[in-house]
Amino acid sequence: MRLPYGDGTRCYPLTILDDHSRFCLRIEPKSSTIGVKESFIQVFEEYGLPDAILSDNGAQFAGFRRGITQFERYLMDLDILPIHGRVRHPQTQGKIERFHRTMKQEILRQTPRNLLEADRLFQYWRWKYNEIRPHEALGHRPPASVYQPSTRQLFEPRPYEYPEGARLCKVNNWGYLRFGPFRVYLSETMADTYLEIRAGDADTFQVCYRNFQIAEIDANTGVRLNRNIRKL
Numbered sequence: 001m002r003l004p005y006g007d008g009t010r011c012y013p014l015t016i017l018d019d020h021s022r023f024c025l026r027i028e029p030k031s032s033t034i035g036v037k038e039s040f041i042q043v044f045e046e047y048g049l050p051d052a053i054l055s056d057n058g059a060q061f062a063g064f065r066r067g068i069t070q071f072e073r074y075l076m077d078l079d080i081l082p083i084h085g086r087v088r089h090p091q092t093q094g095k096i097e098r099f100h101r102t103m104k105q106e107i108l109r110q111t112p113r114n115l116l117e118a119d120r121l122f123q124y125w126r127w128k129y130n131e132i133r134p135h136e137a138l139g140h141r142p143p144a145s146v147y148q149p150s151t152r153q154l155f156e157p158r159p160y161e162y163p164e165g166a167r168l169c170k171v172n173n174w175g176y177l178r179f180g181p182f183r184v185y186l187s188e189t190m191a192d193t194y195l196e197i198r199a200g201d202a203d204t205f206q207v208c209y210r211n212f213q214i215a216e217i218d219a220n221t222g223v224r225l226n227r228n229i230r231k232l
Contacts (some may be wrong), residue, residue: 001120006152011118014039015103017096019054022138023147024099024129027122031114037071043152044078048150052081062122067175068214072153072229076212077157081231096204160210168194177207182222186215 003011014036016026025043040053053075072082100199103196106126112118130147135142162168166207169179186195186207200216204225207215211232216225 002096007114009114011115013118013122015096015099016040016043017099018143018147019095021143021147022095022099022135023143024126027103027120027126029118031115037074049078049152049154050080050150052083052122054083056084063138067185067227068209068229069187070189073189073209076214076229078155079211080213082229099129131205151190155169160195162196167197169197170194179205180222182217184215184222184224186218 003013004070009031011029012032014026014028014030015024016022025047026039027031028039041228075082103125107121130144131142133142135143140144171177171186171190171193173191175186175191177184177186177195184207190209193209198206198208200206203215203219205219206213213230213232215227217223218225
């Protein structure tokens with residue numbers, strides 16, 4: 001979502017919503033998409049770690065070359081599953097899309113002049129939305145009456161130990177993984193990282209980082225079949 005400021009610049013609000021309770025954990029006006037990871041760290045410190053995060057396909061979340069992003073790797077280091085909505089299919093993120101529509105209707109009748117004014121509007125709206133505004137899907141209760149923080153606390157990731165006998169291959173400095181006759185691009189984010197290669201189903205290989213499958217490879221052609229991440 002992009003919003004114009006009165007001074008001619010644009011705002012890219014970062015909005016984080018709890019899927020179960022619709023509780024808004026954060027609304028932050030940003031002048032660019034830089035600093036998304038740091039914003040999520042602050043949310044994790046305050047509210048704990050989720051099991052998964054559903055995001056759109058913006059570059060900071062899904063990357064330009066369909067490689068693993070720094071944000072995705074960080075989530076996996078915290079044992080969080082990154083999930084992306086289908087391209088050009090906003091219904092996948094229906095709750096956040098409805099949240100954005102309501103936010104625009106109720107607080108953006110006037111264009112904020114700058115980032116500071118936008119932040120004041122956002123924080124007031126977040127308080128009203130969480131604490132006062134009834135939600136039909138919650139039995140006309142506000143999200144704050146339903147939301148429960150996660151019991152999983154933020155931690156410093158440690159090196160991962162793969163099972164004894166696992167087939168490991170190292171990603172080179174350019175983000176490519178070579179195994180057998182094949183060379184597959186994953187991401188510069190994974191450079192110098194050992195990944196596990198597992199036999200999949202029907203002539204495929206699974207490329208695994210920690211306890212996540214990050215790619216599926218055709219064993220006959222070396223073509224990457226998908227970049228969907230799933231937890232093992």
